[in-house]
Amino acid sequence: MTTFMALAPLLTVVFGALVVLLLEAFMKRANREPLGYVAALALLAAGFFVIRSWNRDLDYFGGRLVLDRFSLLLIALFVILGLFVLLMGLKYAARQGMNLGEFCGLVLLAVAGLMIMVSSTDWLVVFLGLEVLSVASYALSGLKKTDRTSSEAAAKYFLMGSFAGAFFVFGLALVFGTSGSLDFSTLLAGGVSGAGLAPAGAVGLGLILAALSFKIAIAPFHMWAPDVYEGAPTPVTVFLTVGPKAAGLAVLFRLLVPLLRNEPFAAVFGSALSLMAVLTMFAGNLAALRQRSVKRMLAYSSIAHSGYLIVAVIAGDGPSLVFYLVVYLFMNAGAFSVLAAMSRKGVEYTALDDFAGLGRRYPWLAACLSVFLLSLAGFPPTAGFLAKFYVFSGAVREGHVALAVAAVLASLISVAYYLKVIVFMYMKEDQGEAAIDQENPALYLVIFLCLFGVVQLGLWPGNLLALIRQALSAAF
Amino acid sequence: MLELTLSFLVFGLLAAVMIVINYLLGPRKPNPAREKPFECGSPPLQAGIGPVNIPFFLVALLFLLLDVEIAFFYPLALAFRDRGFGGLAALGTFILVLALGFVYAWKKGIFRWS
Amino acid sequence: MAWAVFLILSFLCIGSVAAMILSRNQAHNALFLVLSFSSLGGLFGLLDAPFAAAVQVLVYAGAIMVLFLFAIMMFNLRGELPVRVKKTRLAFTVGLGTILLAELLLAGRKLVLGSPGAASAAGGDTARLGHFLFSDYLYAFEITSLLILAALVGALALAGKREGS
Numbered sequence: 001m002t003t004f005m006a007l008a009p010l011l012t013v014v015f016g017a018l019v020v021l022l023l024e025a026f027m028k029r030a031n032r033e034p035l036g037y038v039a040a041l042a043l044l045a046a047g048f049f050v051i052r053s054w055n056r057d058l059d060y061f062g063g064r065l066v067l068d069r070f071s072l073l074l075i076a077l078f079v080i081l082g083l084f085v086l087l088m089g090l091k092y093a094a095r096q097g098m099n100l101g102e103f104c105g106l107v108l109l110a111v112a113g114l115m116i117m118v119s120s121t122d123w124l125v126v127f128l129g130l131e132v133l134s135v136a137s138y139a140l141s142g143l144k145k146t147d148r149t150s151s152e153a154a155a156k157y158f159l160m161g162s163f164a165g166a167f168f169v170f171g172l173a174l175v176f177g178t179s180g181s182l183d184f185s186t187l188l189a190g191g192v193s194g195a196g197l198a199p200a201g202a203v204g205l206g207l208i209l210a211a212l213s214f215k216i217a218i219a220p221f222h223m224w225a226p227d228v229y230e231g232a233p234t235p236v237t238v239f240l241t242v243g244p245k246a247a248g249l250a251v252l253f254r255l256l257v258p259l260l261r262n263e264p265f266a267a268v269f270g271s272a273l274s275l276m277a278v279l280t281m282f283a284g285n286l287a288a289l290r291q292r293s294v295k296r297m298l299a300y301s302s303i304a305h306s307g308y309l310i311v312a313v314i315a316g317d318g319p320s321l322v323f324y325l326v327v328y329l330f331m332n333a334g335a336f337s338v339l340a341a342m343s344r345k346g347v348e349y350t351a352l353d354d355f356a357g358l359g360r361r362y363p364w365l366a367a368c369l370s371v372f373l374l375s376l377a378g379f380p381p382t383a384g385f386l387a388k389f390y391v392f393s394g395a396v397r398e399g400h401v402a403l404a405v406a407a408v409l410a411s412l413i414s415v416a417y418y419l420k421v422i423v424f425m426y427m428k429e430d431q432g433e434a435a436i437d438q439e440n441p442a443l444y445l446v447i448f449l450c451l452f453g454v455v456q457l458g459l460w461p462g463n464l465l466a467l468i469r470q471a472l473s474a475a476f
Numbered sequence: 477m478l479e480l481t482l483s484f485l486v487f488g489l490l491a492a493v494m495i496v497i498n499y500l501l502g503p504r505k506p507n508p509a510r511e512k513p514f515e516c517g518s519p520p521l522q523a524g525i526g527p528v529n530i531p532f533f534l535v536a537l538l539f540l541l542l543d544v545e546i547a548f549f550y551p552l553a554l555a556f557r558d559r560g561f562g563g564l565a566a567l568g569t570f571i572l573v574l575a576l577g578f579v580y581a582w583k584k585g586i587f588r589w590s
Numbered sequence: 591m592a593w594a595v596f597l598i599l600s601f602l603c604i605g606s607v608a609a610m611i612l613s614r615n616q617a618h619n620a621l622f623l624v625l626s627f628s629s630l631g632g633l634f635g636l637l638d639a640p641f642a643a644a645v646q647v648l649v650y651a652g653a654i655m656v657l658f659l660f661a662i663m664m665f666n667l668r669g670e671l672p673v674r675v676k677k678t679r680l681a682f683t684v685g686l687g688t689i690l691l692a693e694l695l696l697a698g699r700k701l702v703l704g705s706p707g708a709a710s711a712a713g714g715d716t717a718r719l720g721h722f723l724f725s726d727y728l729y730a731f732e733i734t735s736l737l738i739l740a741a742l743v744g745a746l747a748l749a750g751k752r753e754g755s
Binding site: 014018021022025026 | 573576577579580583584
């Protein structure tokens with residue numbers, strides 16, 4: 001159905017961003033927290049519109065904006081992600097010298113970019129959404145102005161990201177030049193009919209894939225990721241590790257699944273992607289083994305998780321991909337929010353040694369972090385196990401046995417470093433006094449919700465899985 | 477095509493002719509102050525270019541962003557007449573978002589020199 | 591005639607880009623870039639795209655270069671940058687660059703020598719571009735305003751004044 005209502009979720013978020021920014025500019029008070037509530041309200045309203053649009057297949061702008069159920073699921077994921085990030089940032093901003101108004105406005109703009117990206121099959125729109133997201137993310141990662149690593153993260157992300165953006169545009173020009181259309185489907189029609197792409201179109205597609213893999217942080221385009229994830233303020237790190245990844249994978253999924261069913265394409269792109277997936281999993285996990293900072297370790301672990309997610313794309317397994325993304329949101333946001341809790345004014349404790357003896361000093365935090373880490377590693381009662389299980393078994397079902405074996409081996413490696421943190425928390429004597437400021441209800445709410453998500457989805461995943469299967473049955 | 481080439485040639489030649497005419501007709505009374513190369517405000521003997529304040533940079537950035545915005549208006553203006561209310565709404569939304577951004581930048585002190 | 595202009599402009603463009611990369615003085619780099627942008631604008635004009643040509647000159651050679659110069663002045667780099675070349679890295683770069691070039695040439699060969707691609711028919715005057723912006727690309731156009739807003743807010747957040755000063 002073509003109606004203006006299809007724009008409602010996006011417009012709400014953009015409107016919220018404008019209101020927050022203007023309020024921030026005109027506000028005299030030192031306490032900026034109300035801005036966070038306004039931003040959260042905008043996201044909740046967007047969530048309401050998402051639920052209302054469910055099953056109605058709205059579209060607008062001549063099909064350039066499509067709210068099918070796949071995009072609605074992802075938009076809902078982004079709304080939850082945005083809420084988590086905002087709640088984490090409420091107190092964090094004041095403690096670490098960030099401007100909360102700018103933070104909230106930029107988070108909303110970035111969420112708008114994510115929404116634009118996943119709800120279109122028009123290359124140009126996807127690119128612009130990606131750029132809105134990227135520009136907002138560059139600024140977000142440098143918001144901690146007093147911290148050199150944060151500025152360094154912003155500069156690195158900006159330079160490398162612009163480079164990737166240039167690749168995207170160049171590829172786009174080649175694709176448009178050969179196919180004469182900016183829609184995915186034209187490109188796919190050429191490929192699926194067996195006529196094949198013009199060589200220049202194939203090169204263009206390759207360039208676009210490279211740019212997208214940069215955004216998802218897939219090896220060999222992942223070099224920027226650890227520095228950026230480590231340097232960025234912790235709530236922003238949560239956003240960067242989940243948001244762009246999910247949106248980029250959704251675009252890849254829409255694009256690649258029809259292509260990979262086709263023999264000549266599967267031969268080239270399928271094997272290239274498989275190679276990249278294996279590289280990503282091993283590069284991320286092996287590098288994570290050597291880290292002395294928990295934040296950097298989690299950054300590498302998030303690279304490894306992109307590898308597992310790509311496996312789901314290669315297998316064309318939509319339900320597992322979305323389920324993994326939802327679970328990943330909860331466990332990753334949970335782990336990072338415990339990290340954000342390990343702070344007080346002007347100080348963040350991220351080194352592995354700061355976690356020594358945490359189990360005795362702050363038993364609740366340590367217990368939550370243990371659950372999140374076990375879930376990230378993929379231990380059975382948690383949601384992380386089910387997510388990995390579905391992805392890997394989907395790969396085996398589609399005949400990618402070697403890929404699945406590699407993924408299992410890689411996750412075995414990952415167990416070592418996740419357990420190392422737990423061992424440090426419970427079995428090491430604490431040396432220093434890492435006194436943390438516990439006055440932070442919003443953050444504890446996020447930790448609780450993540451814990452709930454991880455446990456709930458690990459024990460009773462049925463409802464969500466049924467929803468996802470229903471959503472994807474029509475589209476693919 | 478020919479038009480374009482001609483305009484390139486005409487304006488290029490015109491510029492060259494003017495420089496030559498200036499050289500031929502202009503009076504020449506050299507003195508030390510005049511021999512110095514002219515540059516706005518900066519002394520001629522300086523290694524490279526001097527540092528500049530951050531406010532300059534921000535204003536230049538704002539200029540760039542609004543320049544991009546203006547660049548869109550030219551083709552839109554040519555098509556605007558046939559579009560009626562829809563066109564006005566489309567253009568209005570575009571300008572509104574940027575105008576609010578401009579207000580934000582203003583209020584954040586982008587024009588405050590200190 | 592057109593060929594002559596094309597050759598002059600393209601040599602100017604490539605030459606100034608090469609000079610920009612080879613020159614070690616930042617101000618010179620920026621000025622060479624202006625030259626390459628302007629000649630690129632001329633090339634767009636040759637392709638019967640007057641709007642793209644004008645935008646290329648106004649936005650790139652004008653606004654973006656002003657920003658570049660300001661940025662260079664802001665960083666206040668004294669003297670020329672030292673030349674540091676690592677042999678292995680250079681070899682790696684040259685190798686990868688050659689592969690990319692070969693790939694593009696292979697891909698472009700058919701386009702250049704064969705029949706013109708599908709998109710070449712879509713050129714046209716500026717008014718048609720305006721109509722496209724109002725119809726097919728309306729959504730993209732509106733998102734552009736969002737992109738400019740994000741850039742503005744981001745720049746102010748990163749380069750703006752600290753609170754209280």
